[in-house]
Amino acid sequence: MTEPAGRRPLIAGNWKMNGLKREALALADALLAGAGGAGGRGELLVCPPATLLALVGERLKGSAIHLGAQDCHPKPSGAHTGDIAAPMLADLGCRFVIVGHSERRADHGESDALVKAKAEAARAARLIPILCVGETLAVRDRGDALAVVAAQLAASLPAGADGETLVVAYEPVWAIGTGRTPTTADIGAMHQALRAELKRHMGTEAERTRILYGGSVKGSNAAEILAVPGVDGALVGGASLKADEFLAIAQASR
Template sequence: MRRKLAAGNWKMNGTKASLAEVAALIAAHPDPKSEVLLCPPATLVAAMVATAAGRIAVGGQDCHMKAAGAHTGDIAAEMLADCGASHVILGHSERRADHGESSEMVCAKATAARAAGLVAVICVGETEAQRDAGETLALVGAQLAGSVPDGATAANTVIAYEPVWAIGTGRTPTLEQIAEVHDFLRAELVARFGAEGEGMRLLYGGSVKPSNATEIFATSNVDGALVGGASLKAADFGAILSALDAA
C-alpha cells in the first residue's frame, strides 16, 4: 500500500515570518494519515526543519549534480541533507524551461540526491502545445525514462506529473486526462522497475486547490499532490491534506 503524500513547493516565496504557516499547519493537523512535505527556498530549509521538529518532512527545490566544487550559487544534495532536508524536487518544469535542464541533467541530480540520502521528487509534464499536438504520453514517457536513474526504488523516488499549462493558471485537466497520464506512468514504472515501480508514488500537480482536491485524489493512480501556491497558507494546504487523508 502506497502512503499518500501531500507535498508543497513554495518556489521563490517566503521569509522567516512565513514559518508561522508551518506551525499553524502542524497545530491544525497534528496526526495526518498522509505524509506531509514542504519544500521552501534554500534560505528557509534549516529554519523550517527546526520549526517542523520532525512533524513534517522538509525538502529542497533543486540540487547540483556534483557533491562540491566551483559552482557559484548552486547547492549540493549533501548540503540539503546537512540542513536536515529529506527530499528534493528535481526537473520541475520551471527548471527545465528557465534553466534549460535536460532529462539527463535531472537524472544526474537524482543520482546525487540518492547518494546524499535524499528522496528525489522527479517532475514530468507537457506544455499546452505538446498536448494539443497529441504528444503528451510520448513526451512524459521520454522524460520519465531519461530522468529516473537505474536502480531507483519506491523508497528514494517519487514521480510528480505536472502539466505545464495547468501550473498556476487555474486550469486543470479533466479527471480522464489525469487518469490517462497517471495510468501510463504507472505502467512504464512497473515495466522498468517491477515491484519497486508499483510502489513508487505518483503525485499530481497543476492548480490543485481545496475545491478540486477530493475528485483529483479519487482518480486512478493519484497518490497525492505537488502543490504550489496553495501550500503557502496553512488553511489552504490543510484543506488539501484533509481531502487526501479522506481519499
C-alpha cells in the first residue's frame, strides 16, 4: 500500500509524566530490541518527560527511533523559570515536540494563540511540532465536534507551515485514557474535516501533512484505526509505556 502523497505513518509515544531513569532505559532498550522486527512502514517516535530526554536520547542515538518532547516555550530564551525553549530541545537531539495537547490546554489554560506561538517557536528551532486538537464530550454530544475542532486547528496553525514541518494530531478529549474510542466512521469524518481545513490554509501542502489519531490507541484496536482513510499514524499515551503494546501498534502501521 502506498501512502497518500508520500505520507509515511508516524507512531508517536507520549510518555506524559511517567518514568524514572531505570524504567526509561529499560523501556528504551526494549523498543530498540523490538523495533527492527516491528515490520511496520511507520516512523517511530518517543516523547519522554523533560527529565529523561537527555538519557533516552543518548540511548536512542543512531537508531531509527526519533526523540521528541512534550512541550516548549514560545520564546527561544529568557526569564521563564521552569520552562524549556525549543532550541534547548533541538540541542538535546529532539526532532519533534508536542504542542497544544488537551492536558496542557485544560490543566494550564493554553489558548489557541499560545499553541500557535509554540508551534512557530518549534519550527524556528527546526523541530517538527505535533499540533494537537480535539473536542470534549459536551461538544461531541451537541453535534459541534467537526466545526469546533476545525476552528481550533485554524486558530492554532503556525504561519508558513508545510507538509514537512508540521504534524497534526486529532485527540478526542473524552477518549484519552478512558478506553473509549469514537467509531471508525467518526474518526474518518474528523480526519476528512481536518484535511479540508488544512487545504484552506495550506493549499496543496495539506496533502503532504500527516494527521494522527490519538485517543486510547492500543495494540488491539490499532489495525482498525490505522486502516481508516486519512489516518496517518497514532499519538499513543498509556500504551507507549509498554514496549510490546507500542511495538504492536507499530506493526499495525504497515
